[in-house]
């Protein structure tokens with residue numbers, strides 16, 4: 632029997648970085664969670680404890696902070712590309728770097744109807760994300776968002792599903808549809824206005840969720856991905872993970888009351904989990920874009 636080392640990577644997870652741009656009286660804050668992972672000739676440390684090629688995870692963390700000081704991070708994709716290229720270029724035994732960044736939003740606090748210069752409130756749970764892989768002299772960028780919570784109070788039906796002895800769910804032609812969108816999209820190319828592209832893709836997904844009269848969350852998922860691919864040439868593929876945040880009608884009959892789709896119990900769990908990939912057939916090869924990322 633032989634035992635060998637399989638795929639491996641290592642790095643610093645969830646470096647919390649906040650930068651303040653103080654170049655003018657109006658400050659700009661950037662709030663990021665950065666994770667670095669390096670891959671390469673790392674057998675020695677696993678097999679014998681020889682650390683001569685191990686760039687310490689502490690060094691990786693320090694690099695994130697030092698880079699943020701030397702050049703303002705800017706768009707998360709650009710910051711991730713800079714960091715990934717640095718690790719691959721600076722250390723000959725490191726041949727791949729994967730940088731994950733989540734961006735947390737801050738809104739300016741309105742004071743006397745005007746956005747404040749340097750006081751902010753957290754925008755909510757939603758995060759903008761990127762996963763950049765640098766290897767073989769090139770890079771792959773998969774960006775996205777998480778925890779974008781949306782609800783429509785009508786315009787959603789669910790019926791026509793098979794019934795067996797375990798089926799109790801009533802068919803409905805009018806229900807609440809709610810989900811927390813996790814989306815990742817794979818870019819082709821790097822010459823992209825990351826900021827504009829993110830906001831356009833987010834807008835397209837939200838408008839599709841709102842406008843489509845839904846017969847299932849699966850149908851909504853496909854329509855959201857399809858709309859992005861039709862309108863954004865820079866996107867090769869969209870992956871969506873949509874928990875179905877069930878809202879159950881409360882039975883008010885014990886109180887002699889009707890419930891005309893007005894009073895709901897928002898269930899926490901279990902939830903349906905609808906996941907899928909929408910692709911264009913003329914897309915560039917995915918290469919290492921999704922390597923070691925969750926499937927959805």
Ligand SMILES: O=c1[nH]c(=O)c2[nH]c(=O)[nH]c2[nH]1
Nearest residue numbers: 789800846847848849875903
């Ligand atoms: O949109 C839905 N898709 C399902 O697969 C499903 N299953 C279920 O119980 N409710 C729903 N709703």
